[in-house]
Amino acid sequence: MLYSTLCLIALGSGGVRGSLPALGADQFNPKDPKEKKALARYFNYLLLSITAGACFGVTLIAYYSVYKSWAVGFLISMIGVCLAFIFVVLGRPFYRVVPFGDSPIITITKVIVAAFRNRKLVFPENHNELYEVSDKELSFDQEKIPPTDQFRCLGKASIIRENSTPEPWTVCTVTQVEEVKILTRMLPIIFSTVIMNTCLAQLQTFSVQQGYIMQLTVGKFDVPPTAIPVIPLFFMSILVPIYEFLFIPFARKYTKHPNGISQLQRVGVGLVLSIVSMTVAGLVEVKRRNHANSHPPEKISLLWLSFQYGIFGIADMFTLVGLLDFFYQEAPSGMKSLSTSFTFLSLSLGYYLSGVFVDIINAITERVTENKKGWLHGNNLNTNNVNLFYWFLAILSCLNFANYLYWASWYKYKNVDLDFKPKLKASNESPLRKEEETNEGVEERRISASSPEYKEIIKVKGEKTEESQVGEALKHIKNQS
Numbered sequence: 001m002l003y004s005t006l007c008l009i010a011l012g013s014g015g016v017r018g019s020l021p022a023l024g025a026d027q028f029n030p031k032d033p034k035e036k037k038a039l040a041r042y043f044n045y046l047l048l049s050i051t052a053g054a055c056f057g058v059t060l061i062a063y064y065s066v067y068k069s070w071a072v073g074f075l076i077s078m079i080g081v082c083l084a085f086i087f088v089v090l091g092r093p094f095y096r097v098v099p100f101g102d103s104p105i106i107t108i109t110k111v112i113v114a115a116f117r118n119r120k121l122v123f124p125e126n127h128n129e130l131y132e133v134s135d136k137e138l139s140f141d142q143e144k145i146p147p148t149d150q151f152r153c154l155g156k157a158s159i160i161r162e163n164s165t166p167e168p169w170t171v172c173t174v175t176q177v178e179e180v181k182i183l184t185r186m187l188p189i190i191f192s193t194v195i196m197n198t199c200l201a202q203l204q205t206f207s208v209q210q211g212y213i214m215q216l217t218v219g220k221f222d223v224p225p226t227a228i229p230v231i232p233l234f235f236m237s238i239l240v241p242i243y244e245f246l247f248i249p250f251a252r253k254y255t256k257h258p259n260g261i262s263q264l265q266r267v268g269v270g271l272v273l274s275i276v277s278m279t280v281a282g283l284v285e286v287k288r289r290n291h292a293n294s295h296p297p298e299k300i301s302l303l304w305l306s307f308q309y310g311i312f313g314i315a316d317m318f319t320l321v322g323l324l325d326f327f328y329q330e331a332p333s334g335m336k337s338l339s340t341s342f343t344f345l346s347l348s349l350g351y352y353l354s355g356v357f358v359d360i361i362n363a364i365t366e367r368v369t370e371n372k373k374g375w376l377h378g379n380n381l382n383t384n385n386v387n388l389f390y391w392f393l394a395i396l397s398c399l400n401f402a403n404y405l406y407w408a409s410w411y412k413y414k415n416v417d418l419d420f421k422p423k424l425k426a427s428n429e430s431p432l433r434k435e436e437e438t439n440e441g442v443e444e445r446r447i448s449a450s451s452p453e454y455k456e457i458i459k460v461k462g463e464k465t466e467e468s469q470v471g472e473a474l475k476h477i478k479n480q481s
Helices: 002-025 033-067 070-090 104-117 152-158 174-192 194-212 230-255 263-294 302-330 336-368 386-410 466-480
Strands: 436-438 441-447 456-461
Touching (some): 002 033, 002 336, 033 070, 033 230, 033 302, 104 152, 104 174, 174 194, 174 263, 174 302, 174 336, 174 386, 194 263, 194 386, 263 302, 263 386, 302 336
Antiparallel strands (some): 436 441, 441 456
8 A cells, every 4th residue: 555655656746847837937928038038037946946845844744753643744645635636626717728739749759750761862952852750730839949969860861852742751851850969969968967866865864863873962952863854955946036036137248148148058057066975975974974983962953054054045946946047948859858857757756766876886895895894784873874975976977077167068949039940941932041130029030932023121129929020021022014
């Protein structure tokens, strides 16, 4: 019964974590500059709400579970989930729901199959020879992505064979190919954050064990060891508003970036802070162990753990929001939920890897140490070397950060202008030159018709959709003819 319940909780949590960030982000219109700018703020507020709920869980619910009854703690949690479900259902009529498209798995499979079938074809020098649907076949929320030179083996999936008609599983559009390329470019970023989540898992296990043998009285309150994780949550709850209202406006003045710093830069800052946190964690453990062994039965205060937890809380604030924003912004229009789930995929892999590291480190160190005991043997931390394990993770995080820098600099951002989608060809088979944004509105620099006399510069002030701009241009050309 217990394992069945845990599996159901894992299943429900996976569904909520994978769909909730994308559902909230879908409420912002990416074609509206103001709403597009507010999208990053939404992820900050999402993190703030998560930390606020977690603070409630590891304090009040943990207190009732430990000192009253576990049944009471689970009852409070169940009531909270029921209320959340009711609020989600009540808001259903007001949601902006993105129409369902093809399954991302089907799209990925189609591109791989088509690329394999066309592997012997020569890639054309002119990208206009690749297959792409017309703008009329696209829905409002779909975007057209221009071809890139990375992963040209996948790009062959959009080559049309001579004397053949486009059919599914034989040829894919350029946009479908680029969507798969985007997911492929994301993979190194995902795996570069796994080590940080491994460090988080160790803090949430060994630090709780440390708490049991530390002074748990803070002022007049006895803090249960299960409430120790409230320390990073407390720091995050304070720092998220500071980051939103102070850091972003300050950084924006120097970087000119609408979010202060880019998503990948934000993730990089979190990785650096995780290294600092693990280094500090090792130093705190040395102090705790030396004091416990030299002055028994005296114990140092639980507040010593606030240093490592506080630093890691800041790191998590940078990394979690940065990853959610990055995966959502960069993901293709039909793969938003899939891509935001990558954040929690990295989290789950990190937690799994933490257990693997513990077993590997114990197996290796028990062979090389003089006492033939591993760094993490037994349950007595006063005779273990948890500090060495923390420093091992810090060194591993340094190597991982170098790896992340390489892949972050290699990553090619999605080249899509949501206000005016890029095109391979216009409806009259003449190329459309890229638009430029000015302070007075959107200016389409030039539209070339089949004859040179039809060239005109069209200025459109205010916000207009792509269809109105192109329609106005073609209407003007028709009147001239």
